[in-house]
Amino acid sequence: MTLDTKAFSDVVAATVKEYVQREALDRIDALEKRLAEVEASGLRFLGVWQRAVDYRRGSVVTSEGSSWVALKATSPAEKPGDCDAWALVAQRGRDGRVA
Template structure:
């Protein structure tokens, strides 16, 4: 049972004030709905950014923001990519760091 359901179905004796129980629980449920929506948006924002995924793997799908190394360079995915879309072979990757000279 969700917290929202508990609030809506709580017994009236739980309230110690003269607030009308139906109005109170309805308002509290609305607040919980808004809170849940904001939490989902915050979670989505926190998932953004970049994520290092290691060396590029042909059999792996990649999401926007994933960073891989390929032929000595670092590449970032600018969109969701299917397993056959390799860095330097499609417009779904952007070169982030170019390979330097060997010493």
């Protein structure tokens, strides 16, 4: 029995292509579901950050004059600016002039 390397190579290439396409489609589906969840829940402004409160992803709080959004669920005492659970939305600046 002789090994037909061209046929073998074609089968391997087709199998790899199918696997990669299936993996890509699975990842796209997962990302679309995650995006739909984010869009459905939106951002929720919850006022001044409180140490004893659990926040969910999408929660927006103020802390020391800056605004922060939770990137994931946080546990109590995960203070904005002190951990990677929060992203800065607007940084506190110099007081503006009163018109």
